[in-house]
Amino acid sequence: xxxxxxxxxxxxxxxxxxxxxxxxxxxxxxxxxxxxxxxxxxxxxxxxxxxxxxxxxxxxxxxxxxxxxxxxxxxxxxxxxxxxxxxxxxxxxxxxxxxxxxxxxxxxxxxxxxxxxxxxxxxxxxxxxxxxxxxxxxxxxxxxxxxxxxxxxxxxxxxxxxxxxxxxxxxxxxxxxxxxxxxxxxxxxxxxxxxxxxxxxxxxxxxxxxxxxxxxxxxxxxxxxxxxxxxxxxxxx
Amino acid sequence: xxxxxxxxxxxxxxxxxxxxxxxxxxxxxxxxxxxxxxxxxxxxxxxxxxxxxxxxxxxxxxxxxxxxxxxxxxxxxxxxxxxxxxxxxxxxxxxxxxxxxxxxxxxxxxxxxxxxxxxxxxxxxxxxxxxxxxxxxxxxxxxxxxxxxxxxxxxxxxxxxxxxxxxxxxxxxxxxxxxxxxxxxxxxxxxxxxxxxxxxxxxxxxxxxxxxxxxxxxxxxxxxxxxxxxxxxxxxx
Numbered sequence: 001x002x003x004x005x006x007x008x009x010x011x012x013x014x015x016x017x018x019x020x021x022x023x024x025x026x027x028x029x030x031x032x033x034x035x036x037x038x039x040x041x042x043x044x045x046x047x048x049x050x051x052x053x054x055x056x057x058x059x060x061x062x063x064x065x066x067x068x069x070x071x072x073x074x075x076x077x078x079x080x081x082x083x084x085x086x087x088x089x090x091x092x093x094x095x096x097x098x099x100x101x102x103x104x105x106x107x108x109x110x111x112x113x114x115x116x117x118x119x120x121x122x123x124x125x126x127x128x129x130x131x132x133x134x135x136x137x138x139x140x141x142x143x144x145x146x147x148x149x150x151x152x153x154x155x156x157x158x159x160x161x162x163x164x165x166x167x168x169x170x171x172x173x174x175x176x177x178x179x180x181x182x183x184x185x186x187x188x189x190x191x192x193x194x195x196x197x198x199x200x201x202x203x204x205x206x207x208x209x210x211x212x213x214x215x216x217x218x219x220x221x222x223x224x225x226x227x228x229x230x231x232x233x234x235x236x237x
Numbered sequence: 238x239x240x241x242x243x244x245x246x247x248x249x250x251x252x253x254x255x256x257x258x259x260x261x262x263x264x265x266x267x268x269x270x271x272x273x274x275x276x277x278x279x280x281x282x283x284x285x286x287x288x289x290x291x292x293x294x295x296x297x298x299x300x301x302x303x304x305x306x307x308x309x310x311x312x313x314x315x316x317x318x319x320x321x322x323x324x325x326x327x328x329x330x331x332x333x334x335x336x337x338x339x340x341x342x343x344x345x346x347x348x349x350x351x352x353x354x355x356x357x358x359x360x361x362x363x364x365x366x367x368x369x370x371x372x373x374x375x376x377x378x379x380x381x382x383x384x385x386x387x388x389x390x391x392x393x394x395x396x397x398x399x400x401x402x403x404x405x406x407x408x409x410x411x412x413x414x415x416x417x418x419x420x421x422x423x424x425x426x427x428x429x430x431x432x433x434x435x436x437x438x439x440x441x442x443x444x445x446x447x448x449x450x451x452x453x454x455x456x457x458x459x460x461x462x463x464x465x466x467x468x469x470x471x472x473x474x
Contacts, residue, residue: 013252013291052323054250054332059324061293084321084336086289087296095291097252099321143362236472 014096017063018049018140020082020101020147021072023028023110024164027180029130029151031144034071034108037124040092041137048072048125048146049098056135064101073117073127077105078163078228084191090139102147104163115199157236159200162222170197170209172218178237181203194237200226251333254300255286255377257319257384258309260341260347260369261401264417266367266388268348268381271308274361277329278374284381285309285362286335301338308362310354314342315400315465319384327376335375337386341400392418394473396437399459405441407454408432415474423474431474437463 021032033045048071050063057063061079068074082100090096114125130148133142154160161177169177175191195201201220210216258269270282285308287300294300298316319337327333351362367385372378391397398414406414412428432438438457446461447453 012249013289015250015252023286052250052332052334054325057324058326060321060334062324075241083318084335087294088291089295095289097289097336099323099334170472195320 001049012094014091014093015052016096016098017052017060017081018047018048018085018098018138018143019064019068019103020047020100020143021077021105021110022147022151022164023105023107024177024180025107025127025129027176029148029181030107030127031130031133032072032125033136034125034134036137043047044128044137045128046137052099060099061101064099064103068103071090072110073113074103074105074110076228077103077109078194079103082150084145085139085143087166098147100142100143102150104151106164106166108166136143152181152183154230155237156234157233159198159222159226159231162226165222168204168207168219168221170219172217174220176200182237191237194233197233198231200231249331251328251330252289253286253333253335254289254297254304255284255335255337255375255380256305256316257284257337257380258299258305258314258342258347259384259388259401260342260364261414261417262344262364264413266385266418267344267364268367268370269309270365270370270373270412271362273374281374281384282363282365282379283374297336298338301340309347310350311340311342311347314340314346314467316340319380319387322376322380325364335380337380337383339387341388341397343401343403345403350448365431382423389418389420391467394470396435396459396463396468399437399463403461405444405456405458407446407456409454411438411457413447419474428474431470434470435468437468 018190022148023030032048034048036042036044036046048067048103050067052060052063057066064079065076068077079101082102082138083098084099086097089093114123130144151160152225155178162174165174171192175186175188178191200222204219204221207219208216209219244470245422260267269285271285273279273281273283285304287304289297289300291398301316302313305314316338319339321334321336323334325332349358367381372380392415398418399411401414403410408429412423412425415428416423437459439460441456444456445453446456
């Protein structure tokens with residue numbers, strides 16, 4: 001081993017978390033951006049992020065949850081680690097490690113949180129069309145692209161898209177959510193079979209949704225055990 | 238944002254890389270462990286790892302490559318980022334971030350490298366049966382479990398196992414490699430169709446392997462473009 005110094009004598013590494021928060025507006029994926037209030041890139045719209053706070057955060061996932069809470073008011077959305085971006089080239093302040101998390105949030109939860117937050121302090125976060133973000137600072141373009149690729153590919157064989165639905169939804173609504181994320185239509189019969197295999201839904205007792213034009217449809221919610229973790233399919237959709 | 242200090246004023250975070258190097262001996266996955274030459278856990282067998290060296294490494298992947306080179310003599314094996322483990326609880330020295338990489342190496346390449354290295358300095362690294370590792374220090378048990386799960390699940394729909402084969406191999410040898418990783422037999426006809434779909438192999442001109450008992454089999458190698466990256470199947474094996 002070539003390390004003989006104690007860690008504190010090593011040149012310091014900048015340790016941050018960044019969050020790619022994705023939500024679905026109709027059939028369009030949107031990404032949350034926050035306006036930077038300091039250099040570098042002061043004033044630019046970027047992924048919400050910040051330094052890890054070793055004296056406050058239990059781990060980097062807790063740092064990401066804290067950053068999201070500070071910038072949006074959201075508590076405990078569905079969060080998974082996307083990957084870590086590191087090195088000398090990505091941040092003008094020096095050698096850095098950014099642990100990146102992907103958060104999925106139903107649009108109405110996010111809009112309510114942002115609205116509540118805006119009544120007490122100036123809004124710093126806003127949703128942007130994921131397909132037309134323009135050029136973001138740091139390596140945030142790569143992070144967004146990585147998150148979208150991960151969500152698309154994982155939606156093929158898991159319950160991931162349920163985290164983009166509200167608290168209660170019908171099976172046709174869930175199917176449209178999957179179709180929007182995957183960008184392709186799905187067969188209704190095989191979709192329903194796959195949802196049964198995933199086994200993450202439970203009917204909301206006595207709750208139906210229906211208008212004049214449609215037969216009433218049963219409302220479902222995600223079972224408690226699957227609100228922070230995924231169920232995986234043996235074979236994809 | 239609650240950060241107003243410059244990064245260097247933040248309490249320091251210990252930044253390391255750890256490598257889960259996997260290889261296949263017959264049908265058994267083995268993991269490389271290195272004996273720790275310092276506290277904490279001095280003398281224990283653990284995953285090879287070390288601090289990132291900001292003045293030497295371009296990024297954390299370069300740190301992982303350097304650590305593997307120092308401990309095994311291997312140059313540029315197939316490497317992918319597994320994930321990042323972080324927080325106050327995982328290292329007795331303090332709040333830490335460990336970026337973990339998974340390396341796949343053909344057994345003979347690794348054994349040759351370890352042998353060459355042992356002629357110049359004492360050996361610090363050794364292969365252990367992945368199924369009988371005992372208890373490892375830090376959160377290295379979780380890292381090994383995570384790497385094996387990743388390799389198993391990714392082998393279902395990608396060219397990943399080719400990185401466990403030597404430079405040249407027959408299709409039956411490659412099929413046995415997939416079967417060993419997946420832990421289940423595969424149908425020969427559909428396996429070959431999937432390998433064609435992956436399109437990562439090229440025949441070695443004029444090279445056949447065969448003994449008295451078998452019809453000679455064509456030897457293949459991995460195409461240059463796929464030695465450091467994967468090809469993915471539309472639908473898994």
